[in-house]
Amino acid sequence: MMGVPPSEYETVLRCSNVILSGGDRDIIPPGTDPLLAALDAGVTLTGIMDELGQFRMENPIDDITSALVNSEIESERLTRQELSSFFVLLITAGNETTRTAIAHGLLALTEHPDQKARLLADYEGLAGTATDEIVRWASPVIWMRRTLSRDHTMSGVDLKTGDKVLLFYNSANRDATAFVDPDVFDVGRRPNDHYGFGAPGPHFCLGAHLARREITVMFEKLLRRYPHIHSIGGPAQQQGNFVNGIKRLAYSF
Numbered sequence: 001m002m003g004v005p006p007s008e009y010e011t012v013l014r015c016s017n018v019i020l021s022g023g024d025r026d027i028i029p030p031g032t033d034p035l036l037a038a039l040d041a042g043v044t045l046t047g048i049m050d051e052l053g054q055f056r057m058e059n060p061i062d063d064i065t066s067a068l069v070n071s072e073i074e075s076e077r078l079t080r081q082e083l084s085s086f087f088v089l090l091i092t093a094g095n096e097t098t099r100t101a102i103a104h105g106l107l108a109l110t111e112h113p114d115q116k117a118r119l120l121a122d123y124e125g126l127a128g129t130a131t132d133e134i135v136r137w138a139s140p141v142i143w144m145r146r147t148l149s150r151d152h153t154m155s156g157v158d159l160k161t162g163d164k165v166l167l168f169y170n171s172a173n174r175d176a177t178a179f180v181d182p183d184v185f186d187v188g189r190r191p192n193d194h195y196g197f198g199a200p201g202p203h204f205c206l207g208a209h210l211a212r213r214e215i216t217v218m219f220e221k222l223l224r225r226y227p228h229i230h231s232i233g234g235p236a237q238q239q240g241n242f243v244n245g246i247k248r249l250a251y252s253f
């Protein structure tokens with residue numbers, strides 16, 4: 001969608017892995033400081049976008065990069081730096097999260113064979129609710145941080161302007177006051193106002209619709225072709241507290 005040339009796919013994947021690695025030694029190059037490795041990966045991605053943006057300014061096609069570099073709102077354009085930052089955000093926010101949700105989805109369906117059987121029996125009817133339940137269950141993004149712009153009292157706790165607070169999406173997604181049987185994986189869960197994509201508001205995940213589509217299509221194809229697919233053994237959990245990542249998950253079909 002961004003128009004990244006296939007020759008750069010490998011690099012983009014490696015860099016986004018490194019940025020969200022949480023310092024995991026399996027992902028960052030050996031002997032490298034995790035922070036420097038992340039900065040380095042950011043510089044590489046910025047370079048790719050910079051080149052792409054310049055090219056698409058002169059050779060626009062029907063892709064997001066062309067739209068971004070050639071758009072003007074109230075005679076303002078995105079700067080090169082803004083473009084690159086947005087690219088890094090889109091790439092990292094879009095790849096790791098969706099991949100993680102899919103891996104957790106396979107794990108959850110394996111661990112809950114009754115739910116898998118239900119889904120297989122009526123994929124069309126349950127795909128929508130199952131996809132959201134996978135995102136709630138997985139909570140691929142664990143937290144975000146906010147800085148208070150005004151004083152606020154929450155659950156009896158006084159918070160002041162400038163305070164920094166963490167939003168733990170995984171915790172909110174298992175809140176027994178918000179969900180019936182929150183620790184039950186239910187592919188037909190309805191309602192399911194989960195926080196896997198963040199809370200409603202200006203920062204709600206920009207890619208939620210795309211992510212839902214990707215997860216739905218992936219499981220439709222996977223389950224249709226390999227209805228017996230299941231994970232084997234436990235997942236190799238990614239280090240770090242930001243992304244609930246799965247590095248490897250063995251499977252059989």
Ligand code: HEM
Nearest residue numbers: 093094097098101140141144196197198203205206207211
């Ligand atoms: C299952 C997959 C995904 C999950 C679980 C997820 C989760 C999240 C969460 C929790 C946030 C933070 C919301 C907040 O700050 O309150 C977020 C923001 C964001 N996501 Fe996603 N995301 C997913 C897929 C995607 C995809 C596919 C894209 C783009 C292609 C994307 C782009 C973004 C962007 C740009 C933001 C920042 C929005 C802003 O602060 O204005 N995400 N996502």
